[in-house]
Amino acid sequence: MSGFSTEWLALREPFDHAARAGTAIDPGFLAALKRRVAPGDALTVVDLGCGTGANLREIAPRLGGRQRWRLVDNDERLLAALPQALAPWAAAQGLQVQTQPRAAVLVLQRSDGLHIEVERCQADLATGLDAVPLAGAQLVTASALLDLVSAPWLDALLLRCRDAGAAVWWPLNVDDRLVWTPGDADDALVHAHFQAHQQRDKGFGPALGGGAAMRAAAQLAGFGWKVIRAPGDWQIDGRRSAHDLAMLQAMVDGIATAATEQTPALTETIAQWQARKRAQAGHLQLRVGHAEVMGWPPERSQDGQPSAL
Numbered sequence: 001m002s003g004f005s006t007e008w009l010a011l012r013e014p015f016d017h018a019a020r021a022g023t024a025i026d027p028g029f030l031a032a033l034k035r036r037v038a039p040g041d042a043l044t045v046v047d048l049g050c051g052t053g054a055n056l057r058e059i060a061p062r063l064g065g066r067q068r069w070r071l072v073d074n075d076e077r078l079l080a081a082l083p084q085a086l087a088p089w090a091a092a093q094g095l096q097v098q099t100q101p102r103a104a105v106l107v108l109q110r111s112d113g114l115h116i117e118v119e120r121c122q123a124d125l126a127t128g129l130d131a132v133p134l135a136g137a138q139l140v141t142a143s144a145l146l147d148l149v150s151a152p153w154l155d156a157l158l159l160r161c162r163d164a165g166a167a168v169w170w171p172l173n174v175d176d177r178l179v180w181t182p183g184d185a186d187d188a189l190v191h192a193h194f195q196a197h198q199q200r201d202k203g204f205g206p207a208l209g210g211g212a213a214m215r216a217a218a219q220l221a222g223f224g225w226k227v228i229r230a231p232g233d234w235q236i237d238g239r240r241s242a243h244d245l246a247m248l249q250a251m252v253d254g255i256a257t258a259a260t261e262q263t264p265a266l267t268e269t270i271a272q273w274q275a276r277k278r279a280q281a282g283h284l285q286l287r288v289g290h291a292e293v294m295g296w297p298p299e300r301s302q303d304g305q306p307s308a309l
């Protein structure tokens with residue numbers, strides 16, 4: 001078990017979706033992916049820390065065509081819940097779902113040629129990154145994962161992606177921006193202790209937290225890759241809906257619990273902050289900063305040099 005419940009992933013998914021809705025896929029990125037797929041073959045995507053498949057739901061329709069997804073998570077409950085989480089989305093997308101006799105493989109297809117083969121793999125990425133099969137993948141993606149990992153783990157993943165020649169697309173990494181409207185005199189204090197908690201070891205060594213996207217982008221640029229780093233923020237508005245209100249309350253409680261665990265001496269101050277936020281929730285707004293990183297190798301000319309684009 002990883003500590004991420006299906007309820008939490010379902011609560012956050014509409015905010016993830018809205019945060020990503022404004023980002024069009026860079027045509028150069030798409031071209032780089034398709035260039036590496038042999039004619040008639042499927043685009044192979046590896047999704048690390050897949051949860052119940054939100055990242056597939058977000059990007060598979062945008063990628064289009066034939067795709068083969070290898071969905072990796074260490075939490076067997078989330079992997080088991082994945083078909084159920086895909087079913088209503090597939091129906092809304094007009095996709096037919098079939099279960100293949102081959103263990104744990106699902107096929108989703110639509111008459112316009114969108115064809116997605118889904119294989120679930122249970123693996124502990126913290127101890128077993130070397131065992132995750134990246135060979136043959138054109139894309140390695142991971143949504144809301146990078147802020148949990150350490151710098152050495154991220155660097156090792158980046159080297160594996162470079163060696164495999166796989167492009168990367170890593171959305172929804174927190175970047176330490178948290179803005180409440182209206183604000184509270186103790187927001188900055190509570191945030192500082194919450195953000196220190198986000199840098200604790202989540203199984204991968206000391207976590208990068210809000211610095212993850214910036215480090216990934218810098219390392220990819222060091223490879224000479226084309227890199228895009230873009231914001232994709234959650235906008236939570238307690239005035240808008242019951243779902244927003246539930247998300248706001250989960251955020252207030254989650255931030256307060258983490259900050260208190262980080263600094264027990266502030267228990268009373270944080271509890272008062274939490275009580276004020278909860279009392280205001282119906283007219284409170286929260287922006288949670290996230291950054292996404294996309295990177296891909298440059299096109300090579302026939303002499304093996306990066307071509308001038």
Ligand SMILES: C[S@@+](CC[C@H](N)C(=O)[O-])C[C@H]1O[C@@H](n2cnc3c(N)ncnc32)[C@H](O)[C@@H]1O
Nearest residue numbers: 002049050051054073074075124125126143144
């Ligand atoms: C914040 S959730 C994101 C889930 C999903 N990508 C999404 O966008 O909804 C982080 C995911 O990473 C997975 N995870 C955490 N530590 C892991 C590990 N050591 N090995 C494999 N997966 C892990 C969790 O189980 C969880 O599904």
